[in-house]
Amino acid sequence: MNKQLIVALCLIPGLASAELIEMGSGGLIPKTTSNGHSTNWGHALFSGTVNRPNLYVMKVNKVILRGFSHSMIGQLEVFLVNSAGGFTTLYSSGFNDRTRVNGTYELVEDSSLKIFGKGVTGTGTNPSGAYAPAGLDSDFNQIRSSYSSFVDKQASGQWNLIFDNYSRDLNGSLQSWAIDVTIQAVPEPATSLALLGLLGLSCRRRK
Numbered sequence: 195m196n197k198q199l200i201v202a203l204c205l206i207p208g209l210a211s212a213e214l215i216e217m218g219s220g221g222l223i224p225k226t227t228s229n230g231h232s233t234n235w236g237h238a239l240f241s242g243t244v245n246r247p248n249l250y251v252m253k254v255n256k257v258i259l260r261g262f263s264h265s266m267i268g269q270l271e272v273f274l275v276n277s278a279g280g281f282t283t284l285y286s287s288g289f290n291d292r293t294r295v296n297g298t299y300e301l302v303e304d305s306s307l308k309i310f311g312k313g314v315t316g317t318g319t320n321p322s323g324a325y326a327p328a329g330l331d332s333d334f335n336q337i338r339s340s341y342s343s344f345v346d347k348q349a350s351g352q353w354n355l356i357f358d359n360y361s362r363d364l365n366g367s368l369q370s371w372a373i374d375v376t377i378q379a380v381p382e383p384a385t386s387l388a389l390l391g392l393l394g395l396s397c398r399r400r401k
Contacts, residue, residue, distance in 0.1 A: 210252045210378040217242025220368025223357045236359030249349040253376040254341035256302040261369025263296045267311050269361035277351035280344030283329030285310050287336050297322030303341050349377050
């Protein structure tokens with residue numbers, strides 16, 4: 195295969211590639227406070243921006259939480275949202291999980307992986323590693339979450355990682371976060387035709 199054909203194959207629309215995108219630093223995940231008259235619910239929002247026009251998400255491979263620490267993860271809810279309309283729950287247990295977290299965690303939509311946290315009877319510390327994201331169904335049972343709402347939407351724009359901390363005693367923290375996505379470029383129709391023409395010309399020359 196000659197170099198011209200290789201270039202054409204690399205640029206044809208429809209070919210997708212996985213990319214790790216660093217979304218930036220984290221910070222404090224504050225506890226809930228009350229002054230006797232009102233309650234300030236613990237809340238943290240960490241944002242990152244993807245500046246790549248005409249890139250569409252084919253799959254969210256994983257969300258990476260680095261240096262994520264909290265002494266009772268069941269007091270947290272964690273969400274991923276982007277400006278294109280994608281939304282999913284990365285973690286919620288109905289406040290029953292007493293598991294600690296202190297490490298780097300990869301949240302992967304994979305049925306073979308253990309759900310993040312350890313459920314109602316969970317104690318101890320979740321070691322760093324890969325886990326499945328989890329949310330709650332309408333009956334407040336913990337179920338596996340999906341990244342499907344991000345698929346076929348633009349990757350460009352703002353992505354938000356949201357933490358709600360309902361503990362009145364425990365702060366949490368996050369050092370940084372990233373997303374690993376499979377993306378696909380969608381060039382203008384004229385560009386697509388030109389690339390296909392280049393491929394056809396190269397193939398004819400090889401005969």
